[in-house]
Amino acid sequence: xxxxxxxxxxxxxxxxxxxxxxxxxxxxxxxISLSTIGxxxxxxxxxxxxxxxxxxxxxxxxMAGEANLAQANYxxxxxxxxxEGKKAAAVALADAEVIRAGGVAKANKIIGDSLKxxxxxxxxxxxxxxxxxxSPNVIYVPTEANLPILEAHRLAAPAPAPSK
Numbered sequence: 383x384x385x386x387x388x389x390x391x392x393x394x395x396x397x398x399x400x401x402x403x404x405x406x407x408x409x410x411x412x413x414i415s416l417s418t419i420g421x422x423x424x425x426x427x428x429x430x431x432x433x434x435x436x437x438x439x440x441x442x443x444x445m446a447g448e449a450n451l452a453q454a455n456y457x458x459x460x461x462x463x464x465x466e467g468k469k470a471a472a473v474a475l476a477d478a479e480v481i482r483a484g485g486v487a488k489a490n491k492i493i494g495d496s497l498k499x500x501x502x503x504x505x506x507x508x509x510x511x512x513x514x515x516x517s518p519n520v521i522y523v524p525t526e527a528n529l530p531i532l533e534a535h536r537l538a539a540p541a542p543a544p545s546k
Contacts, residue, residue, distance in 0.1 A: 497504060
């Protein structure tokens, strides 16, 4: 039967599968092809997510690590700059103290040189210092050696006797 030639005017019986395809409208065929494409897209999307999520997590952790490293480096730079600033300030303060000490030494030398031969002025300063105390118990009595006479124990009230 396969070898038989069918004349052109006879109709060829169609198989059952071809018969079903001919019954579908073009819109239905387009709907099937769109739903097939949608299903394939969904499968690809799910597969991509299953592959991509672990890769993204690794990427995200690497980026977080790099951010932490950058922040640590920045904090280190801030601390180094702060320490260098404190060092520079300490050096400047030390230099200022040396300059101030030099000025005090020069002033002391000038004062010392001016007082070497001026004993009367030194006596005057000592007397005014002793006289400047506002204590009623201090009385200045000039002596030959300019030593104060301390007789304060005579003016003090007698201590109470210990009770038995």
